[in-house]
Amino acid sequence: MATAAVDRRKGRHTGPGLGSAARRVRRDMTSYLMLLPFLALFTGFLVWPLINSLYLSLTTFNGVKPPRFVGLANFRRLLQDERFLHALSNTLVYVLAAVVLTSGFALALALAFRGQGWGDRVMRTIFFLPSVTSTIALFLMWRWIFAAEDYGLANTVFGWFGGDPVAWLATPSLTVPVMVLMATWSGMGYAMVIFVAGLNTIPEEYYEAARIDGATTWQQFRGITLPLLRPVTTYVVVTTMIAAFQVFEAVYIVFRQVSNVGGVLDSGLMIVPYLYDMGFTKFQLGYASAIAWALFLIIFVISLVQLRIGRAMREL
Amino acid sequence: MVVRTRPPASRTAPAAPGGTRGRLRGRRSRAGWAKAPLHLLAITMIVPFYWMVITAFKPVSEITRNPPSFVPESPTTVGYHDPRWRPDADNPGHVAGLFQRFTEVDLGFWRFAVNSVVIATVITVLALLAASLAAYVITKHDIRGRRVIFLMILGSMMIPWQATLVPNYLVVRNLGWVDSYLGYIVPAIPKAFVVFFLVQYLRSIPDDLIEAARIDGAGEWRIWWQVVMPLLRPALAAMSIFVMLNEWNNFLWPLIIVESDQMANLPVALARLNSAFTGAQHMGVIMAASLLASLPTVVFFLLFQKHFTRGIAMSGLKG
Numbered sequence: 001m002a003t004a005a006v007d008r009r010k011g012r013h014t015g016p017g018l019g020s021a022a023r024r025v026r027r028d029m030t031s032y033l034m035l036l037p038f039l040a041l042f043t044g045f046l047v048w049p050l051i052n053s054l055y056l057s058l059t060t061f062n063g064v065k066p067p068r069f070v071g072l073a074n075f076r077r078l079l080q081d082e083r084f085l086h087a088l089s090n091t092l093v094y095v096l097a098a099v100v101l102t103s104g105f106a107l108a109l110a111l112a113f114r115g116q117g118w119g120d121r122v123m124r125t126i127f128f129l130p131s132v133t134s135t136i137a138l139f140l141m142w143r144w145i146f147a148a149e150d151y152g153l154a155n156t157v158f159g160w161f162g163g164d165p166v167a168w169l170a171t172p173s174l175t176v177p178v179m180v181l182m183a184t185w186s187g188m189g190y191a192m193v194i195f196v197a198g199l200n201t202i203p204e205e206y207y208e209a210a211r212i213d214g215a216t217t218w219q220q221f222r223g224i225t226l227p228l229l230r231p232v233t234t235y236v237v238v239t240t241m242i243a244a245f246q247v248f249e250a251v252y253i254v255f256r257q258v259s260n261v262g263g264v265l266d267s268g269l270m271i272v273p274y275l276y277d278m279g280f281t282k283f284q285l286g287y288a289s290a291i292a293w294a295l296f297l298i299i300f301v302i303s304l305v306q307l308r309i310g311r312a313m314r315e316l
Numbered sequence: 317m318v319v320r321t322r323p324p325a326s327r328t329a330p331a332a333p334g335g336t337r338g339r340l341r342g343r344r345s346r347a348g349w350a351k352a353p354l355h356l357l358a359i360t361m362i363v364p365f366y367w368m369v370i371t372a373f374k375p376v377s378e379i380t381r382n383p384p385s386f387v388p389e390s391p392t393t394v395g396y397h398d399p400r401w402r403p404d405a406d407n408p409g410h411v412a413g414l415f416q417r418f419t420e421v422d423l424g425f426w427r428f429a430v431n432s433v434v435i436a437t438v439i440t441v442l443a444l445l446a447a448s449l450a451a452y453v454i455t456k457h458d459i460r461g462r463r464v465i466f467l468m469i470l471g472s473m474m475i476p477w478q479a480t481l482v483p484n485y486l487v488v489r490n491l492g493w494v495d496s497y498l499g500y501i502v503p504a505i506p507k508a509f510v511v512f513f514l515v516q517y518l519r520s521i522p523d524d525l526i527e528a529a530r531i532d533g534a535g536e537w538r539i540w541w542q543v544v545m546p547l548l549r550p551a552l553a554a555m556s557i558f559v560m561l562n563e564w565n566n567f568l569w570p571l572i573i574v575e576s577d578q579m580a581n582l583p584v585a586l587a588r589l590n591s592a593f594t595g596a597q598h599m600g601v602i603m604a605a606s607l608l609a610s611l612p613t614v615v616f617f618l619l620f621q622k623h624f625t626r627g628i629a630m631s632g633l634k635g
Contacts, residue, residue, distance in 0.1 A: 050472075
C-alpha cells in the first residue's frame, strides 16, 4: 500500500537529498505506524461500535442469545412507545429551557465580569466552580437541598416567605423545572468563560469609534458586540444543546425511584436515561440501540444546522 | 492561537484623560448597580457548596433539625469517623462514618479515590500521546488517505458517545475487560475532539522547524517527541484539563462496566453510597464523601485557575 502511494505522489516533504524511494517508503511506514495507536482504537471503539449499533438496532437481542434480525420493528416500536415519546418531549422542553437560560445568563455574566480586575476574576471563579466539581457530588447536594422535609434548604427558604414545605422531587410538574435550574446553575459558568474569551477578541477601537459617534451602551451592544460574537454564541448554544440532550446523571441521581430511572410517573425521563433503562436494566439491547440511533440522528441534525449557520455567517 | 490576550477591554476603562473622567465615573457606578442582581446570583452559587460543607460536619441530630442551622452549632467529624459506632450494635444515633464503611475493600473509601486518580491520569496521558501522533501525521506528513482519515475523525465528533454505549459494552465484555482498569481506559483513549484541536493548532505552526530537524537527520519519532510536542505544549495543557475533568466526572460508562466493590471510581462509589442509604442520618456521611470527591479538582482549579479558564476558552473558540 505504501509503495503504491509513493509511486503516484510527489512527496511534499521530500527535501534535497532525500530522493530515494526506499527512504520514502520507510517514512510512509513510519507515518502509518504513528497513526496506528489512535486509528486502531478509533476504529475499534468508535467506528465499529457505531456500525454495530446500527445493526443491533435492527435486531432483538438480550445480550445472551444471538441477535435475531427484525428489520425496522424497533424503530416502528419507538414511534408508538409512549415512554419514549414522553422521554423525547421531556428532553425537548428541558433542552430548550436549559439552553436559553444557560446562554442568556452566561452572556450577561460575561458582559458584567469580563475585566481583568480582581473583583471580576473572583466572580468568574465563583461561577466556574460547578464546572470543576464532581457532578455526582453536586447532584447529591441538590438532592439534599430539595429534601421534602422542612429541614431541606429549599423548604426553609420557602418557609421564610410563608410557603408550606413542597415535595420538590416527588411532584411531577416540578421535575423538569428543577432539572433546568440545576443545569443552568452548573452550566452558565463554563459558557461564561467562552463568552469572555470571545468578547476579548473584539477590538476595543470599535467601541471607541462608536462612543465618539455618540452610540449608547445598548447601541454598542446591538451593533458591535452581538454581531461580532455570533460565531461564539453559535458555538455555546450548540454545545450546550448537545450536552443537554445527553443528560443522564441528574435523572439517575436526583430523580431515581426504587423501581425505575425516570422519577415520579416518569416525569423526569429523558432519552439517555431511557436508553440506559432499556439496555442495562431490562437488557433489550436491540431496542436500546434504536434509541441510541434516534439520539444520534437528532444530534447529527443539530450539528448540520450548526455547520450551515456557520457557513452562512462566514459568507455574510 | 485564537485566544488573544489583550488589555482589559472594559468599556469604562479610563482611557481618555481630562474632561471625560467625570462622565466615565458616572457611567461606571451605573454599570455597578446594573450588576447587582448578578452579584446576588453569585451568592446563590456559593450557598449550595456552603450547605454541602456544613452538612458534612454536622451531627445527625443537627442535620434533621427544623429550622436548620446555618452555622453548625456543634461541628463534628462523625460523618468521617464516628468513635462511638460499633459494627454489631444497631444504634440509630450512630451510623458508621465514611472511613468505617467499605471494610471489604482495601484502603476503604480511599480506594475509590485512587481508582479515579489512576484512571483519569492514565487516560489523559495516553489520549494525548495517541492524538498528538495522529495530529502530527495528519498535518505534517503527506501520506495517502490522510484527508479521508481526518474527515472521518471530524465526522465522528457528531456522534454522541452514548450512541456507542451498547456495542462498546459488548466489545469490552467479549474482551473480558468488564470490571477492570482496561475496560475503563482503553475505550476512552481515542478522542476525536483532541485530534481536531491539535490539528488546528499544528496548522498554525510553520513547517520550517520540522523541515530543519529532518534535514539534520532526525527520525520522525524524534521529531514528534523533541520538536512537535514542545511546540504543542499550550494546546496539550488545555486538552489535558479538558480530558481530565471529563474523565474525573465520568459516570455512565463506569456504572455499566463496574461490578465489584473495589473497581468503582468516585462517582460510582458516591452513587452507590446514595442508593444504599437514603435516610437523613446518612446524609452527613454522603455529604462528607461528596466533599472529599470534589476537593481535589476544586483545589487544583483554585491553584491553576488561569490555565483552566484559558484551556476552556481555547477549546471553545477553536471549534
